[in-house]
Amino acid sequence: MAEVNYISPDGTVTTIDARDGDSVMETAVKNGVKGIVAECGGACACATCHVYVDEDFVSIVGGPGDLEDDMLDGTAADRCENSRLSCQIKMCAEYDGLTVKIAPKQV
Numbered sequence: 001m002a003e004v005n006y007i008s009p010d011g012t013v014t015t016i017d018a019r020d021g022d023s024v025m026e027t028a029v030k031n032g033v034k035g036i037v038a039e040c041g042g043a044c045a046c047a048t049c050h051v052y053v054d055e056d057f058v059s060i061v062g063g064p065g066d067l068e069d070d071m072l073d074g075t076a077a078d079r080c081e082n083s084r085l086s087c088q089i090k091m092c093a094e095y096d097g098l099t100v101k102i103a104p105k106q107v
């Protein structure tokens with residue numbers, strides 16, 4: 001188990017114990033965290049699960065793969081250096097304390 005903190009666009013912070021192997025998107029959806037739409041269900045095909053990874057975790061989580069990188073060009077909210085698609089970040093013990101800010105617009 002590892003904790004992940006979601007910061008909503010209104011500043012609300014929600015902390016969830018994530019199951020190892022579940023994505024940051026799945027963890028949010030399963031636990032009722034609002035703001036992540038995830039239209040494609042995690043197939044890296046919709047870019048509606050956009051989050052900004054906290055700077056302290058950018059080097060730990062790493063950058064997007066090629067497909068995700070392409071999809072990030074189509075996000076509804078501005079893409080930033082720390083933008084990721086949350087369905088592509090799989091939780092593990094190493095990510096304990098991961099904080100992500102949910103993009104203000106997903107569609």
Ligand code: FES
Binds near residue numbers: 039042044046071086
């Ligand atoms: Fe569709 Fe992440 S859920 S790209």
